Amino acid sequence: MFDKNGEELVFKYGKKEYQKALEAAALCDFFELDKDEDELIVSTQDASCYNCLFRRWSAQSFTCMKKALI
Amino acid sequence: MEKFKAYIAIDDTDEIGYFTSTGEICEEIREHVEKSYGQTTSVTRHQLLLHEDIPYTSHNSSMCFTLHASQKEFQELQIFVEEYVLKKSAPSASAGICMGFEKDIVDISALVSYGLDAKKRVLSKERAVATAKEQNLFLKGFHNGGNGIIGALAGVALRLSGNDGRVKGKITLEKELVSVSELLSLGLFDEIRVNDGSALNEKISIIVKEYLKGVCISHKIVLMVEKYGGFYKPLVKENLLDY
Numbered sequence: 251m252f253d254k255n256g257e258e259l260v261f262k263y264g265k266k267e268y269q270k271a272l273e274a275a276a277l278c279d280f281f282e283l284d285k286d287e288d289e290l291i292v293s294t295q296d297a298s299c300y301n302c303l304f305r306r307w308s309a310q311s312f313t314c315m316k317k318a319l320i
Numbered sequence: 321m322e323k324f325k326a327y328i329a330i331d332d333t334d335e336i337g338y339f340t341s342t343g344e345i346c347e348e349i350r351e352h353v354e355k356s357y358g359q360t361t362s363v364t365r366h367q368l369l370l371h372e373d374i375p376y377t378s379h380n381s382s383m384c385f386t387l388h389a390s391q392k393e394f395q396e397l398q399i400f401v402e403e404y405v406l407k408k409s410a411p412s413a414s415a416g417i418c419m420g421f422e423k424d425i426v427d428i429s430a431l432v433s434y435g436l437d438a439k440k441r442v443l444s445k446e447r448a449v450a451t452a453k454e455q456n457l458f459l460k461g462f463h464n465g466g467n468g469i470i471g472a473l474a475g476v477a478l479r480l481s482g483n484d485g486r487v488k489g490k491i492t493l494e495k496e497l498v499s500v501s502e503l504l505s506l507g508l509f510d511e512i513r514v515n516d517g518s519a520l521n522e523k524i525s526i527i528v529k530e531y532l533k534g535v536c537i538s539h540k541i542v543l544m545v546e547k548y549g550g551f552y553k554p555l556v557k558e559n560l561l562d563y
Contacts, residue, residue, distance in 0.1 A: 268558075286341035288365060288488050289379060291557050303337055306378045309370045315336045315378075 251277070252314060259317045261299060264310055268292055271299040280304065280316040321390040325422045328353075328401060329384035329475030332468030334377050335410035343488050345408045346383035349401055353387050357397070360387045364485035364536055366478040368438045368471055375414070375467060382438075382475030383488065394421070398458060406462055416468025418476045420457035428480060431455050435477025435484070438470065448473045482539030486563050490531035497525050497551075503543070508532065510540035514547065515555060526552045535563035 251274040252259040263270040275281045275297035282303040284290055290301045299305055304316035328349065333342045346363045354360045368380045389397060401417055409415040425431060434451045437443060445461070448470045452459035457476060461469040478484040491508055500512055500522045509532075514520055526545060532554050534541040544560070545552040 266558075282337075284341075284378075285339060286343050287490065288343050288486075289341065291561060293557070306336065306376075307370050307380070308372065 252317070255313075259314045260308070261305075261311045261314065265300075265307075265312070268298070268300070272296055274299045275302065321392070323358075323388040323390050323393075325386060326389050326394055327384060327386050327418070327420060327422065327476040327479060328397070329382055329418045329472045329479065330401075330405055330468070331382040331416050331471030331475060332376065333405060333409040333413050333415045335412045336377055338377075338410045338413075340408065342381070343383050345405065346385065347488060348408075349404055350385045350387075352400065352404075353385075353397065357387065357389055357393050360385055362534070362541070363488040364479055365488055366435075366475050366485045368474055369440060369442065371442055373442045376471075377413075380471070382471040382478070384475035384479040384485075386479065394419070402460065402462075409462060412464060414461065414464040414467040416459070416461045416466055416470065416472040418452065418457055418459050418469065418472035420455070420476065422480070424456040425480070426455055431457075431477045432481045433477075435474045435481060438474035438477070439484075443470050443474075445470060479536075483537060484563075485536045486560055487534035487536070487541060490533055492531050493528050496528055498528060499525050500552075503532075508541070509534055509543040511537075512543045512545060512552075513537070514552065515544050515559075516547070518547075520545075520552075524550070524552055526554065528554060530554075530556050533560060535560065 253262050281297045284301055284303045292298050292300045305312040306315050330346050333345050350360050350363055363383050363385045366382045370380055405415050405417055452473050459469050512520055544555040
């Protein structure tokens with residue numbers, strides 16, 4: 251699901267692969283919903299990396315900062 | 321005591337995994353201003369450039385709202401905002417605040433150009449400081465270099481443009497089906513627009529299954545809707561990312 255870029259883990263599928271973002275979150279032990287409701291960009295019914303407190307958006311995708319920290 | 325329209329914007333107050341966000345901090349400041357000094361406008365969120373050379377936390381967005389204040393009230397507010405941002409910012413944040421009266425801005429189009437540049441280019445702190453000085457705006461950074469001044473100034477500039485940003489917060493209604501005129505009469509939106517550019521048919525009702533969220537277009541708070549069967553439905557979440 252993620253490509254390693256130096257110390258960073260970058261989501262392979264960009265910003266609009268909603269199903270892949272759900273699948274990635276389902277596999278992750280560190281998912282946490284962003285505290286700011288305004289930054290939740292997809293449904294909160296199921297965990298999605300797109301709504302995670304630890305994602306850092308980039309021009310093409312996002313970097314998982316939690317995995318980068320461990 | 322004469323009051324004038326003023327802008328307050330903040331940026332870069334959080335860190336990854338922090339318990340609060342710049343949007344929440346700005347909303348708390350707005351609530352204080354509303355309670356102590358009178359009516360404010362909603363906080364708007366302005367998306368800035370996502371680029372590897374910019375040390376943002378997670379979204380690179382700036383928050384802004386407007387108010388009316390006298391010169392004396394504004395001086396008090398300046399102290400309050402500085403102290404509040406300092407108190408609430410994350411330890412590794414690089415917070416910035418920008419405040420000023422619209423009447424004091426020398427060249428609105430130059431300031432708006434700065435804001436639009438912040439959406440397309442990597443800007444320097446030096447340019448932010450020089451622009452704020454030219455436009456008579458108060459600009460201050462705190463901790464870790466205070467890089468947030470770049471985005472805070474952009475927040476004021478983009479709010480001033482009247483054509484950028486989403487309104488913070490989500491409005492929910494008690495009923496699912498509402499007419500266009502009924503919704504406009506609530507005073508939450510200045511206008512309702514259809515996303516494909518077609519004329520709004522006021523006879524068609526709007527189905528609100530989730531929430532309503534405004535965007536800034538032509539200095540108005542606009543609710544964007546899309547056709548949905550024989551109804552309209554508001555644009556939400558991923559459909560509003562371009563605003």
